[in-house]
Amino acid sequence: MWFAPKSMRVWFAFTGAMLWLGIYLTGFSTVHWFAYVPAISFVFSAITGLCLPLTAAFKLFGVRIKEISNQTVH
Numbered sequence: 001m002w003f004a005p006k007s008m009r010v011w012f013a014f015t016g017a018m019l020w021l022g023i024y025l026t027g028f029s030t031v032h033w034f035a036y037v038p039a040i041s042f043v044f045s046a047i048t049g050l051c052l053p054l055t056a057a058f059k060l061f062g063v064r065i066k067e068i069s070n071q072t073v074h
Contacts, residue, residue: 004051004054009049016039016041041053
């Protein structure tokens with residue numbers, strides 16, 4: 001599972017807020033139900049740090065994330 005760093009979480013929150021603003025301005029009853037999927041996904045990723053769509057895309061295309069440690073070598 002891929003956890004988003006803080007900078008990505010801010011980006012997810014901002015993008016999710018813009019999607020919700022667009023849905024609000026268009027009208028909740030007017031917007032197609034599928035527009036809610038990315039809006040909910042971005043907000044979920046911003047709150048929890050779990051980016052499920054990005055994890056699914058990495059698995060779909062076979063991308064591997066190299067783990068980097070913040071420990072210093074003595």
